[in-house]
Amino acid sequence: MSIAGGCICGKCRYEIDEEITGGFLCQCTDCQKISGTGHSAFVVIKRNNIAVKGSVKTDDRKHENGNILSHIFCGECGNPLINQTSGYEEICFVHVGSLDDPSIFKPGRVVHRQSGLSWDLNDPES
Numbered sequence: 863m864s865i866a867g868g869c870i871c872g873k874c875r876y877e878i879d880e881e882i883t884g885g886f887l888c889q890c891t892d893c894q895k896i897s898g899t900g901h902s903a904f905v906v907i908k909r910n911n912i913a914v915k916g917s918v919k920t921d922d923r924k925h926e927n928g929n930i931l932s933h934i935f936c937g938e939c940g941n942p943l944i945n946q947t948s949g950y951e952e953i954c955f956v957h958v959g960s961l962d963d964p965s966i967f968k969p970g971r972v973v974h975r976q977s978g979l980s981w982d983l984n985d986p987e988s
């Protein structure tokens with residue numbers, strides 16, 4: 863069974879051919895910008911297992927940990943879809959809110975908590 867998702871304007875769609883098992887919340891300062899709030903939420907999949915249709919744009923920039931972070935978004939509406947990092951060449955991180963059914967997400971942990979904002983409350987056990 864494949865899992866589908868896409869941007870808010872509908873011009874970019876993707877299909878994931880992988881069972882989604884893992885995910886995380888990221889409170890890094892880039893994710894604060896990208897999400898427009900305190901964190902991003904991602905599912906982790908293999909890059910080979912996602913097929914994207916539509917004209918996406920990619921913004922590459924140096925992450926605070928030194929890796930190059932590629933932020934892939936819809937070229938029409940700007941909706942964030944996928945992040946990739948040079949630190950993990952085989953996997954990518956799909957923005958949970960872009961999934962057609964974001965309720966399948968189970969956050970496993972919170973990363974970059976040290977840059978988290980006091981009002982951005984996440985599960986204290988993760």
Ligand SMILES: [Zn+2]
Binds near residue numbers: 874941
């Ligand atoms: Zn769009």
Ligand SMILES: [Zn+2]
Binds near residue numbers: 892902
């Ligand atoms: Zn982040």
